[in-house]
Amino acid sequence: NGWRVTKYQPLFPKKNIFIFGGSTVQNREVPNHFTIASYLQSELNQADLIYRVNNRGFTSVTTNQQNEFLKKRD
Numbered sequence: 001n002g003w004r005v006t007k008y009q010p011l012f013p014k015k016n017i018f019i020f021g022g023s024t025v026q027n028r029e030v031p032n033h034f035t036i037a038s039y040l041q042s043e044l045n046q047a048d049l050i051y052r053v054n055n056r057g058f059t060s061v062t063t064n065q066q067n068e069f070l071k072k073r074d
Helices: 036-044 063-072
Strands: 013-022 053-058
Touching: 013 036, 013 063, 036 063
Parallel strands: 013 053
Antiparallel strands: none
């Protein structure tokens, strides 16, 4: 569905954080638990913040495409 898996997400988050961006955000070169989003999720969990980090990194994406993804997010 276009979303990169973020590890360690809480089942019932109080809030959602959405990260949109290009290949640096997607982190295609590493396993899911090594992505920027998964590291952020881990830090939020350690701080007892019940937020869910969602990674919408996409290779070769332009700023206009990123804005469209943001408008259409579920």
